[in-house]
Amino acid sequence: MRRFALAACAALAALLLLTTAGHAHRVNLFAYVDGDTVVTESGYSRSSRVNHGTIEVYDAATGILLLTGTTDDQGRFAFPIPEPARGGAMALRLKLLAGEGHQTEWTIAAEELAATGQKTATPDSTPKSGPKSEPKPAPESAPAPDLAAPQSPLSDTAAQAQIEAQIDARIQTQVEATIRRELTPVKQMLAELSQAGPGMTEIVGGIGYIVGIFGILAFIKSRTRPKDRA
Amino acid sequence: MHISEGVLSAPVLLGGAALAVIGTAIGLRKTDQDKIMTVAILSAAFFIGSLVHVPIGPASAHLVLGGLLGVMLGWAAFPSILVALLLQAVLFQYGGLTTLGINTFNMAAPAVLCFFVFRPLLARGTTFRFTGAFACGFLAMLLSALLTAASLALSGDAFVPSAAALFAAHVPVMVVEGIITGFAYTFLAKVKPEALAAPIK
Numbered sequence: 001m002r003r004f005a006l007a008a009c010a011a012l013a014a015l016l017l018l019t020t021a022g023h024a025h026r027v028n029l030f031a032y033v034d035g036d037t038v039v040t041e042s043g044y045s046r047s048s049r050v051n052h053g054t055i056e057v058y059d060a061a062t063g064i065l066l067l068t069g070t071t072d073d074q075g076r077f078a079f080p081i082p083e084p085a086r087g088g089a090m091a092l093r094l095k096l097l098a099g100e101g102h103q104t105e106w107t108i109a110a111e112e113l114a115a116t117g118q119k120t121a122t123p124d125s126t127p128k129s130g131p132k133s134e135p136k137p138a139p140e141s142a143p144a145p146d147l148a149a150p151q152s153p154l155s156d157t158a159a160q161a162q163i164e165a166q167i168d169a170r171i172q173t174q175v176e177a178t179i180r181r182e183l184t185p186v187k188q189m190l191a192e193l194s195q196a197g198p199g200m201t202e203i204v205g206g207i208g209y210i211v212g213i214f215g216i217l218a219f220i221k222s223r224t225r226p227k228d229r230a
Numbered sequence: 231m232h233i234s235e236g237v238l239s240a241p242v243l244l245g246g247a248a249l250a251v252i253g254t255a256i257g258l259r260k261t262d263q264d265k266i267m268t269v270a271i272l273s274a275a276f277f278i279g280s281l282v283h284v285p286i287g288p289a290s291a292h293l294v295l296g297g298l299l300g301v302m303l304g305w306a307a308f309p310s311i312l313v314a315l316l317l318q319a320v321l322f323q324y325g326g327l328t329t330l331g332i333n334t335f336n337m338a339a340p341a342v343l344c345f346f347v348f349r350p351l352l353a354r355g356t357t358f359r360f361t362g363a364f365a366c367g368f369l370a371m372l373l374s375a376l377l378t379a380a381s382l383a384l385s386g387d388a389f390v391p392s393a394a395a396l397f398a399a400h401v402p403v404m405v406v407e408g409i410i411t412g413f414a415y416t417f418l419a420k421v422k423p424e425a426l427a428a429p430i431k
Contacts, residue, residue: 102234104234198321210273211274217258221263221266
C-alpha cells in the first residue's frame with residue numbers, strides 16, 4: 001500500500017516536471033525591435049556569449065526563410081526589419097543555431113512590429129515619414145511640403161491644416177525617438193535578465209532533488225532486499 | 231554537449247532513449263544499497279560540474295566529469311548521469327527532456343567503456359592508477375564529443391566539421407577532466423577504496 005502511494009507520488013512529480021520544462025533549451029536568444037531594426041542577443045547561460053552563431057529569420061506563419069546573419073563577439077546581431085514584415089504584417093520567428101546541437105528560437109509578435117512604418121520610400125527628406133499615423137493621408141499631394149506650403153496661396157484653412165499635420169508628425173517622430181532612447185537601456189536590461197544563468201535556488205534545489213531521488217531509491221532497495229533473501 | 235530540443239530527428243532520439251534505458255537498467259541492477267550514496271554524491275558532482283564554464287571559440291565548454299563517474303561507478307554511471315541530466319534539463323534548461331535519452335547515452339556510455347578498458351590499469355600501483363584515471367577522464371570526454379557529433383550527423387549535420395568543432399572546443403576541458411579524474415581517483419583509492427567500483431589491490 002505504502003509502495004503504491006510512493007509510486008503515485010513519484011509519477012505525479014514526474015508529471016509536474018514535464019509541464020514546467022516545455023521549452024527547455026540551453027542557449028538563450030533574446031530579440032527586440034529598436035526603431036527600424038531588430039536587435040538580437042544570444043548567449044549561453046552565465047555571461048558567455050554566442051559569437052559567430054547563425055541567426056535565421058523566418059516568417060512565423062509560413063516558415064519562409066527571410067534572412068540569415070551571424071552574431072558578433074558580443075553575441076549580438078541586428079538587422080533591418082524585412083520588407084514584408086513592416087507594419088506588423090507578420091510575426092517573425094528567429095532561430096539561433098549556435099552549432100554543436102545548440103539551438104533555440106524567439107518569436108517577435110506582429111504587434112511588436114506594428115509601430116514600424118511601411119518601408120519609407122524617401123527616408124532622408126523629413127525625419128521619417130513612416131510611423132503609421134493619422135496625418136499620413138493628408139500630405140500625399142505634397143512631396144516636399146515644408147517649403148511648398150507657405151508659398152502657395154491656397155485657402156487659409158487648408159494651409160493651416162497642413163501645417164498642423166506637419167507639426168503633429170514632427171512631434172510624433174520626436175516623441176518616438178525620445179521613447180526609444182529612454183527604452184534602450186531597459187530593453188538591454190531585459191535582454192540580460194532573460195539570459196541570467198541558473199541561480200542559487202536552482203543549484204541548491206537540484207542537489208536537494210538528487211538527495212531525494214536517491215533517497216527514494218535507497219528506500220525501495222532497502223524494502224525489497226529482505227524479501228529477496230527471505 | 232547538451233544537445234538542445236528540436237535538433238535531432240526522431241529515430242536518433244528514440245534510439246538514444248532506448249540505449250539509455252538499457253544502460254540505466256543495468257546500472258540500477260548493479261547498484262546495491264551500500265553504493266547508492268556514492269552514486270548520489272557523484273550525480274550531484276556531475277550536476278554542478280556543468281556550471282563550471284570555459285568559453286572556447288563559438289561554443290562554451292564546461293566540465294562534464296563523465297570519466298570520473300565512470301571510474302568510480304562503472305555501470306552505475308548511467309542512472310547517476312541520467313538523474314543529473316534530468317535536473318539540468320529541468321532546472322537549468324540545459325539540453326531538454328526529449329534529448330535526455332541520447333544525452334545520457336552520449337555521456338555515460340564512454341564513461342562505462344573507459345572504465346572497463348582501463349580497469350586493469352586502475353587496479354595496479356599508484357602511478358598506473360593515475361595514468362589510467364587520467365586516460366578515463368580524457369577519453370570519456372573525447373568519446374562523448376564523438377558520439378555527440380555522430381548523433382548530430384545522423385540527423386543531417388555533416389559529421390567531420392561538427393566533430394572537429396566539438397573536439398577543438400573540448401581539448402582543454404579533456405585535459406582538465408583527465409587531471410581531476412586522476413587526482414580524485416588516486417586520492418580515493420588511498421583513503422576510501424571501498425567507494426570505488428574497481429577492486430583495489
